[in-house]
Amino acid sequence: MAPDKKTAVITGAAGGIGKAIVKRFTENGYRVVAGDADAAGLTGLSDTFNRGTQVLWEKPGDLRSKEYCEALVDHAVEATGRIDVLVNNAGIITRGNVVETSDDDWFRTLDINLTAIFYTCRRAVTHMKDHGGGAIVNISSCWGLYPGPGHAAYCTSKAAVATFSKCLGRDHAADGIRVNAVCPNEVNTPMIRTGFIRRGFNPDTAIAELNKSVPIGRIAEPEDIADVVRFLASDAARYVAGTAIEVNGAKPVY
Numbered sequence: 001m002a003p004d005k006k007t008a009v010i011t012g013a014a015g016g017i018g019k020a021i022v023k024r025f026t027e028n029g030y031r032v033v034a035g036d037a038d039a040a041g042l043t044g045l046s047d048t049f050n051r052g053t054q055v056l057w058e059k060p061g062d063l064r065s066k067e068y069c070e071a072l073v074d075h076a077v078e079a080t081g082r083i084d085v086l087v088n089n090a091g092i093i094t095r096g097n098v099v100e101t102s103d104d105d106w107f108r109t110l111d112i113n114l115t116a117i118f119y120t121c122r123r124a125v126t127h128m129k130d131h132g133g134g135a136i137v138n139i140s141s142c143w144g145l146y147p148g149p150g151h152a153a154y155c156t157s158k159a160a161v162a163t164f165s166k167c168l169g170r171d172h173a174a175d176g177i178r179v180n181a182v183c184p185n186e187v188n189t190p191m192i193r194t195g196f197i198r199r200g201f202n203p204d205t206a207i208a209e210l211n212k213s214v215p216i217g218r219i220a221e222p223e224d225i226a227d228v229v230r231f232l233a234s235d236a237a238r239y240v241a242g243t244a245i246e247v248n249g250a251k252p253v254y
């Protein structure tokens with residue numbers, strides 16, 4: 001196994017933004033350890049990106065399991081001797097104001113969107129700090145910085161992801177580890193499309209309407225976010241650490 005190739009662990013790899021991130025990293029020569037709960041999605045992914053060489057390990061599992069979170073990082077280290085990049089991209093969106101939010105909604109959202117990131121980051125930082133550093137990119141949301149309406153659990157979890165990323169960025173910059181958060185506004189992925197379908201809208205029509213609300217003229221495509229993630233993981237971002245980058249086409253949160 002070529003020792004000079006870098007290794008990236010990417011969660012939510014079978015999702016809309018996740019697939020685009022895997023594509024960006026594999027085409028830039030990384031080996032990828034891909035995590036997601038969607039086993040079929042992961043298989044499709046590794047078929048596309050060359051199982052065993054580019055996508056090194058596609059391991060389905062639930063990020064609510066601490067063992068699964070740690071196994072993703074451990075596999076990168078055991079199989080390749082390194083983890084250069086960790087991208088915590090998996091997430092769920094939970095609708096509801098506080099009265100509409102059940103205990104299960106609350107804990108499921110925080111477990112997947114926040115606690116899983118705590119587990120993967122702790123494991124990755126432990127390795128990176130003794131092995132020359134690395135880069136961590138956590139996907140937060142504009143709604144974590146400026147809460148949108150009717151999503152109390154989601155916005156709270158994403159605010160915590162942004163702050164957690166800044167804390168780690170500050171604590172571990174001296175270890176050569178750059179930690180940043182990416183905060184998208186709306187992105188054209190299954191997350192947003194299934195939300196429209198659930199509420200009885202045609203997703204194409206709804207997205208065409210939404211495009212009109214964005215100063216840049218359209219909501220983001222997954223590649224728009226993947227390019228920022230790839231930049232933050234690269235040496236071109238060598239002085240960017242402990243921050244949360246908004247990727248929003250100039251659209252404010254109303």
Ligand SMILES: NC(=O)c1ccc[n+]([C@@H]2O[C@H](COP(=O)([O-])OP(=O)(O)OC[C@H]3O[C@@H](n4cnc5c(N)ncnc54)[C@H](O)[C@@H]3O)[C@@H](O)[C@H]2O)c1
Pocket residue numbers: 011012013014015016017018035036037038041061062063064089090091092093112139140141142183184185186187188189190191192
């Ligand atoms: N789409 C948007 O408009 C938007 C906006 C801002 C932020 N984000 C964030 O971007 C990230 C990616 O979102 P997306 O739009 O690609 O969503 P998506 O639904 O297309 O993908 C999310 C992926 O996470 C996986 N996942 C969910 N729960 C899991 C669990 N318990 N264990 C393992 N895997 C699990 C899903 O299987 C899915 O493949 C999320 O963190 C999301 O909150 C999305």
